[in-house]
Amino acid sequence: MSSSPRFDRGHTDDLMSFLMAGPSPYHAVATAAARLEKAGFRQVEETAAWDASAGGKYVMRGGALVAWYVPEGARPHTPFRIAGAHTDSPNLRVKPRPDTGAHGWRQVAVEIYGGTLLNTWLDRDLGLAGRLSLRDGTHRLVDIDRPLLRVPQLAVHLDRSANPDGLKLDRQRHMQPIWGLGEVEEGDLIRFVAGEAGVDPEDVTGWDLMPHPVEAPAYLGRDRELLAGPRMDNLLSVHAATAALAAVAGQPDDELPYIPVLAAFDHEETGSQSDTGADGPLLGTVLERSVFARGGGYEDRARAFAGTVCLSSDTGHAIHPNYAERHDPTHQPMVNGGPILKVNTNMRYATDGSGRAVFAAACEKAGVPWQTFVSNNSMPCGTTIGPITAARHGIQTVDVGVAILSMHSARELCGADDPHLLANALAAFLAG
Numbered sequence: 001m002s003s004s005p006r007f008d009r010g011h012t013d014d015l016m017s018f019l020m021a022g023p024s025p026y027h028a029v030a031t032a033a034a035r036l037e038k039a040g041f042r043q044v045e046e047t048a049a050w051d052a053s054a055g056g057k058y059v060m061r062g063g064a065l066v067a068w069y070v071p072e073g074a075r076p077h078t079p080f081r082i083a084g085a086h087t088d089s090p091n092l093r094v095k096p097r098p099d100t101g102a103h104g105w106r107q108v109a110v111e112i113y114g115g116t117l118l119n120t121w122l123d124r125d126l127g128l129a130g131r132l133s134l135r136d137g138t139h140r141l142v143d144i145d146r147p148l149l150r151v152p153q154l155a156v157h158l159d160r161s162a163n164p165d166g167l168k169l170d171r172q173r174h175m176q177p178i179w180g181l182g183e184v185e186e187g188d189l190i191r192f193v194a195g196e197a198g199v200d201p202e203d204v205t206g207w208d209l210m211p212h213p214v215e216a217p218a219y220l221g222r223d224r225e226l227l228a229g230p231r232m233d234n235l236l237s238v239h240a241a242t243a244a245l246a247a248v249a250g251q252p253d254d255e256l257p258y259i260p261v262l263a264a265f266d267h268e269e270t271g272s273q274s275d276t277g278a279d280g281p282l283l284g285t286v287l288e289r290s291v292f293a294r295g296g297g298y299e300d301r302a303r304a305f306a307g308t309v310c311l312s313s314d315t316g317h318a319i320h321p322n323y324a325e326r327h328d329p330t331h332q333p334m335v336n337g338g339p340i341l342k343v344n345t346n347m348r349y350a351t352d353g354s355g356r357a358v359f360a361a362a363c364e365k366a367g368v369p370w371q372t373f374v375s376n377n378s379m380p381c382g383t384t385i386g387p388i389t390a391a392r393h394g395i396q397t398v399d400v401g402v403a404i405l406s407m408h409s410a411r412e413l414c415g416a417d418d419p420h421l422l423a424n425a426l427a428a429f430l431a432g
Helices: 008-019 025-036 188-197 230-247 282-291 298-306 353-365 386-393 419-428
Strands: 055-061 063-072 080-086 091-102 105-113 126-134 137-150 176-179 204-213 216-218 225-231 260-264 309-313 338-344 371-373 396-401 402-403 412-415
Touching: 008 080, 008 225, 008 230, 008 419, 025 055, 025 063, 025 137, 025 230, 025 371, 055 282, 055 412, 063 091, 063 230, 063 282, 063 298, 091 188, 091 225, 105 216, 126 188, 137 188, 137 412, 176 412, 188 204, 188 353, 225 298, 230 282, 230 309, 230 402, 230 412, 230 419, 260 282, 282 298, 282 386, 309 419, 353 396, 353 419, 386 396, 386 402, 396 419
Parallel strands: 080 260, 080 309, 309 396, 338 371
Antiparallel strands: 055 063, 063 260, 091 105, 091 204, 105 176, 126 137, 126 204, 216 225, 225 412, 338 396, 402 412
């Protein structure tokens, strides 16, 4: 007989809602910002002058969000505690000329974004989400959250080698979704999307659109101790960091020796080199302006950055029961074993011994178990925003996260306990 779930379902249920509300980076940051607004944060414009007032503030730019809470009595040189994450996930992106097709099928031209597992996008019901850029310079979010697109797989009768030799997909020829029948008409897709968004198609001058699976996240397993869903890499961390910052902002100001910060970047999956990526100036500019708004100068900025620590939170690899030989034999994280500390001596992760101590202290304070991940020496190691943040801003950075399976799949898998454990660890870290 199945036992009842042992985890805190409230946080995990909320994560499921967050995943569904974030089919694109633009939706993810809008959802996180709305949650921070409820916690008393207010948006500040980058083009406006900033003041020295205490309280929660945030900047939203495209698919990126930087939020911070200034306690009463914070000095210009008060250091920051940063929880970093990224809002983008590997997927398919609509091309500038999206209308295509052949043999009576209408299709959508897409480009492959990041290192997605192509086969996981086959034969799924896909919606379409993102933003429309309008003639007046504004943007309109759109989410067609119903079955609209499908990338059909070739029947095994027409590819007898698929099972014995493995499926082989051409990124250009085999990944274009179908969305109807008939003759291809230039501008048809954007006219349809504009109608769904309630705007005049003639006002649409640009778009950033992406298909997304419409299947909802779900508990999985005999005891429902697992969670399956889309975009866990890395909205799981964005959700945990947002919850942690909101919780810390509700504490008495005299208990906050640091200024807690959430930095959620876009474009991590493609190298972070954009104005909204971790390799761009956004975070440094926001932190510096916060220092200067409180009356500080360059010396205060240098002092604040010298005392700052960032936890870069991203998903990592849980031990895979079918491919255990791909993992390091002494570092094999389990799902529901608590967040992981990610280590690589070649600095693909930014963690060192000092950073390990910071993370261990946060987990101990929160009463959270934790694990360590190191790659098998024979396998190349991935990377995160951690080393980029450390090198660009000269601040101590530690790479952490949650262990999952099926990373970069259209539908990933984690332990249902781990998201809440990560959020608790991040809250303890932000509170100092």
